[in-house]
Amino acid sequence: MSVFKRDKKEEEEGGGNPYLNLDKTIVLQESRYFNQTPVNPRKCSLILTKILYLLNQGEKFTTQEATEAFFATTKLFQSKDVMLRRMVYLCIKELSTLAQDVIIVTSSLTKDMTGKEDLYRAAAIRALCSITDSTMLQAIERYMKQAIVDKNPAVSSAALVSALHLSSTAPDLVRRWANEAQEAIASDNAMVSYHALGVVAGSRKNDKLSTVKLVTRLGRSPLKSPYALCLLIRLAAQLVEDDDSDASQSYIDFIECCLRHKSEMVIYEAAHAIVNLRKTARDLAPAVSVLQLFCGSSKASLRLAGARTLARLTAKHPTAVAACAVDLENLISDPNRSVATLAVTTLLATGAESSVDRLMKQISSFVSEISDEFKIVVVRAIRRLCTKFPRKHQSLAAFLAGMLRDEGGLEYKAAIADAIIALVEENPEAKETGLAHLCEFIEDCEHTALAVRILHLLGREGPKSRQPSRYIRFIYNRVILESGPVRAAAVSAVAQFGAQRPELLPNIRVLLNRCQMDDEDEVRDRAIYYSAILDTSDQELINDYIVNVPKPNPVLLEKALRDHLATQPDKPFDLNAVPSEEEPKENKEAPVEIEVRKPLHESMEEMYSEQLSKIPGIERAGPIFKTNLPIDLTEAETEYRVKLLKHVYARHVVLQFECVNTLNDQILEDVHVRLEVPPEYEIKSIVPCQKLVCDKPGSVFVVVEYPCAFLDSLGTFGATLEFTVRDCDPNTGVPEPGDGYADTYPLEEFDMGCSDQIRARAAADDWDQTWERSSNAPQASDTFVLPQNNANDAAKAVCEHLGLPKAAIVGEAVKEIRGGGIFRGGAPVLVRARLVLGPEGVTMQLAARSPREDVAQLLLAAVG
Amino acid sequence: MVQTNTMEGSLFEPTLYIIKGMCILDNDGNRILAKYYDKNVLPTAKEQKAFEKNLFNKTHRANAEIIMLEGLTCVYKSNVDLFFYVMGSSHENELILQSVLNALYESVSILLRRNVEKRVLLDNLDAVMLAFDEICDGGVILDSDPGSVVSRAALRADDVPLAEQTVAQVLQSAKEQLKWSLLK
Helix, strand or coil: CHHHHHHHHHHHHHCCCCCCCCCHHHHHHHHHHHHCCCCCHHHHHHHHHHHHHHHHCCCCCCHHHHHHHHHHHHHHHHCCCHHHHHHHHHHHHHHCCCCCCHHHHHHHHHHHHHCCCHHHHHHHHHHHHHHCCHHHHHHHHHHHHHHHCCCCHHHHHHHHHHHHHHCCCCHHHHHCCHHHHHHHHCCCCHHHHHHHHHHHHHHCCCCHHHHHHHHHHHHHCCCCCHHHHHHHHHHHHHHHHHCCCHHHHHHHHHHHHHCCCCCHHHHHHHHHHHHHCCCCHHHHHHHHHHHHHHHCCCCHHHHHHHHHHHHHHCCCCHHHHHCCHHHHHHHCCCCCHHHHHHHHHHHHHHCCHHHHHHHHHHHHHHHHHCCHHHHHHHHHHHHHHHHHCHHHHHHHHHHHHHHHHCCCCHHHHHHHHHHHHHHHHHCHHHHHHHHHHHHHHHHCCCCHHHHHHHHHHHHHHHHHCCCHHHHHHHHHHHHHHCCHHHHHHHHHHHHHHHHHCHHHHHHHHHHHHHHCCCCCHHHHHHHHHHHHHHHHCCHHHHHHHHHCCCCECHHHHHHHHHHHHHHCCCCCCCHHHCCECCCCCCCCCCCCCCCCCCCCCCCHHHHHHHHHCCCCCHHHHCCCCEECCCEECCCCCCCEEEEEEEEECCCEEEEEEEEEECCCCEEEEEEEEEEECCCCCEEEEEECEEEECECCCEEEEEEEECCCCHHHHCEEEEEEEEEEEEEECCCCCCECCCCCEEEEEECCCEEECCHHHEEEEECCCCHHHHHHHHHHCCEEEEEEEECCCCHHHHHHHHHHHHCCCHHHEECCCCEEEEEEEEECCCCEEEEEEEEEEECCEEEEEEEEECCCHHHHHHHHHHHC | CCCCCHHHHHCCCCCCECEEEEEEEECCCCEEEEEECCCCCCCCHHHHHHHHHHHHHHHCCCCCCEEEECCEEEEEEEECCEEEEEEEECCCCHHHHHHHHHHHHHHHHHHCCCCCCHHHHHHCHHHHHHHHHHHEECCEECCCCHHHHHHHHCCCHHHCCHHHHHHHHHHHHHHHHHHHHHHC
16 A cells, blocks of 8 residues: 555656656766676666656757766677667767767677677667768778678668668768669568668669669569658659650559559559649549548548648649549548648639638638648638639638637738738729728737738728728827837838828828937938928829839849949949849649748849859949859769859850869869850850869859840850869878879850840730730741641740740630740840641741840741 | 759658657657657757647647648657657658558557556656667658567567566556556
8 A cells, every 4th residue: 555655646746757857967977887897787778768868858968978978888888788788879879969989889889780689780780870970981881781681671771771871971982882772672571672762762863864764663563662662653753743755654654553552651642643743634533533532531641631632633623623522521520620621721712602601611610729830721712712702702801800810920910911912902892891901900910020011001002092091090000009110111101192192191291290200210211201202292203202112122232232332333323223023923832732841032143143243343244134044064974064054144144154073083173164156256254163172063154245236146155174183082082192184074065045035924914905005116027837736835845945934825726925024135025926736737926026126036036 | 953843842752751750748748758850840959849839739639640730740649648749741641650650659559568658658768769769760761560660679578587577567457456446
């Protein structure tokens, strides 16, 4: 009975957790016990567990503490106890990142790794590879190769996984083990063949041809491990993705075949791959029916997988998903709220107007229970509904406003605000209610960024409404109550009203005058600035500086200002020379999607501007017009890899040759490029790359001036890489004494096309008017016969030539390309092409209009 | 490389680094054991603990098996006073994660002789740590068969003195019985 009592007391104190309230210094003291002989495995194991527990709880060990613990631990190698030895390995792995001189245990671990005890060997390999570096690695290379093909699966797996980890730091070394790994793919053990496939595929990541071989070979004799099959499906899907031609049909067949595998994991993997490849609705049918089955499963993860993948499909093939409506209906009251949310939002995206109210009611019953990510999914779905069923705007806006009042993070609130803003912009009927909801929201909005955005919108849309004065009260309240940035935004918004509604001007002046007493500099400055402009009563001035202010790209503006200060600080700065902010690209995301990866929002120009600024004299070329996507001038697997970037300026082009030396026994010095330019082009200067060591990219820049006539600018360039080779030690990278020898390396030819020199975009909605308005501009037109036997392919090819996005193609039977852009130097251009499939190929009528006739002609020449 | 292709983004990535983290929490949401394998996902102990708190709050009431949280797909399973979680990228095959969770839970269950509860787990923490290590190495699934995980992680039969083992077992069963009689 007394035992029970004590138990109970302990339980109250912390669940009888012997590890609770552990003290780091005491545990480290205890580790001295490791020095005693003979070792007591039980006690030592407990102490090791305590150390590991502390580390796991996030306790910080100083380097000295970690090193002491580490060295104490190494004493335990004298014990033969299996469990204790395994704990020692674990400790070594955990402490290896914290302690110093960890390589001291290399010999002990090597001994275990080559010993007889299988339980030691696998774990010892993993521990050893976690402490070793690339120089030590060569000493154990032989053992690793043997271990990979060992008949004990644990040993083989351990060696393969360790090889995979090492391949991030020593890829060349691991590549030498590829043969052994290749052999291990055929292993009877499922995990071994999975790991082996991972290592082999990883080492061939950049070599497409051998990936093709690998997938083809393994696709024919399917692997046993479901994990390995999943990996193989991913590899195959990637190949299909990269290559749209018929050659990829065999991979698609393989993936489809996997739909009939007995493991659910593999079936899902295959269905997911098929759904995400560009396919027609008919090809999707088998995958969709599998996903449909998943939706009815008893396992929540299967239902989620099915619902999620179907949801993703709604963007591309709403009809295919609509067929699953019954299955999704069953999920809308699913106990797993993630599944329910996905089902409802998918149904909203595919369903009819009549079902909207019912589904909205369903969502509101559980919206408070779901995580922010899913709330955002719901908000996005509602936002699309607003576009789809404008008549429902009242109930949708009310729902959004309700969500806006709930608790939630910035991202969630921003998504709702976005939805309402979109509603306001798209649907004139909903404008008043939408703005009213937003006004109410900023009354207590804790997110500065969001409040600023909404104020900006109110400033833009408010003056156009019927009763502008009611918004001014909300906006002016901000000036009284909020922090600096919000007050400044409010001042700008108020000024908008003054600029656009003359009847309100006297009141606005009073408000702006009051703001001139503000504590914050920015607020005062803005108030004074706007008052001054409004006081001029010059309508044009007001329009240019308050209503329609151009917004230059901030990064490029900064650079332009720096250049200006460096070169000609006395002259006035021309703001119009800075490229203005690009229109936000149309978001083509799937309707229901939980996105984690954020694409890079840095433009090409921004990425390279720093590198370009190092070219002497580059600022004389003016602001950069465009940077084109890189093209490869060498094959993927050659000793030197060269990529070309064309940076286009108004009258010059900077050719950036980004070179990578893949040989670790050579250093290239004084690397430059011999360029053969087309006639009329002139090479201005070359910036060579001083030194190119293995795997560190370096760039050679060549500045070339364009011909005076635009029409001469199309042409082909030839290039040869010239450099001095010096041999070096592959491990240390120290060059051998003596002079190197000169060598050259031919690069592929490249073109300067029309697409390189144009900043193009697809047609906007008011295309017809734009085209009509330009009717008095010079026009060049011609008729072409294109070799393709399909109007769509032909249209794509033409778009590629002209640098137009694929979105420029419209029309079904008669394909029409509508687009426009700005040519380097600033001449605008409009293009229209009509394509018809005729008896002897596709006939195309192409017309280009531009104030500069030679630009229009150049566009035709580029296609011809 | 420069621009992320949106189409490619929707396919699963061909990688072995699938697991972002595994953890076992107690019924107050405190960490018993946790490992995170991706340097870019929850790099500091503080962020990890905050995530675990959030995860626990969202999961301890509704037993819904799977949840998507802060950009991670988390599959989970609970028993008595323990919660087992396996985390992967939200861009990952959920069923692979589920298979790893099963491996983790089953292995622990075998190691603890089916007494999956906090006290017993803490008594065998060393073996559970080894099981963690045998299931996932740096984000790569090392083994997902509970039988072989246990055989690699567990103590060998002769390791525990026979007498001690029986005493422990007797005590355990006595306690169980007492508990049941009190519950009735």
